[in-house]
Each structure stands twice: as C-alpha cells, then as structure tokens.
Amino acid sequence: MSIQIVARILIKALMAMPAPNFSLCLFLIPEQVQMEEQFKPLIVLSLYVETTRFRQFWEEAAKNRHILKVVPGFEAAIQAYAIHVLS
Numbered sequence: 546m547s548i549q550i551v552a553r554i555l556i557k558a559l560m561a562m563p564a565p566n567f568s569l570c571l572f573l574i575p576e577q578v579q580m581e582e583q584f585k586p587l588i589v590l591s592l593y594v595e596t597t598r599f600r601q602f603w604e605e606a607a608k609n610r611h612i613l614k615v616v617p618g619f620e621a622a623i624q625a626y627a628i629h630v631l632s
Contacts (some may be wrong), residue, residue: 548583553616555587560592560622563629567591586612599627 551574558566571579571588579588586609593602602623606613613619 546576548578548581548617551578552583552587552612553582556613556619559587559591560616560619562594562623562626581610585627594623596624597627597630 555567555570558570561567571591573586577582584621586605590602590609591607593599593605606620606623
C-alpha cells in the first residue's frame with residue numbers, strides 16, 4: 546500500500562464534504578496504517594470540518610500545507626463547503 550496515494554485519496558474524500566467519503570475511506574484503512582504520521586493531521590482536519598470548527602481547521606491546514614498541496618483545489622473545495630454550511 547502506498548501511503549502517499551492513500552493520503553491523496555483521503556484528501557480528495559475530504560474535499561467532497563458534506564458527503565461521508567472521508568469516513569468511508571478511513572474504514573477501509575487498517576488501524577495500524579491510520580496511525581502513520583501522514584494520516585493523523587488528515588483525521589484532525591476531518592473532525593474540524595465535520596464539526597464546522599473552520600477557524601481550527603484553517604490553522605491546522607496551514608501547519609500541514611505540505612501534505613495538502615499535492616491535491617490542487619483543496620482550499621477552494623473546503624471554502625465552498627464552508628459557504629454552503631454557513632448559508
């Protein structure tokens with residue numbers, strides 16, 4: 546299993562909010578793989594966005610920009626979701 550590819554899939558799933566894609570993808574990944582350093586920030590970001598804690602989400606996203614930049618359009622997708630929720 547390629548950790549980089551799985552991380553990209555999780556980022557794309559996070560971009561599909563409000564669909565439950567992230568949770569569904571996470572259930573397919575063994576727990577010991579989920580504990581990899583690269584996945585921990587994605588899980589935290591998912592919790593923040595699902596609970597609409599956007600301020601904390603953007604702070605965490607800024608700290609982990611190196612992980613998120615591999616998928617273009619991430620910020621725009623989350624911004625669109627935030628606008629949808631707030632409207």
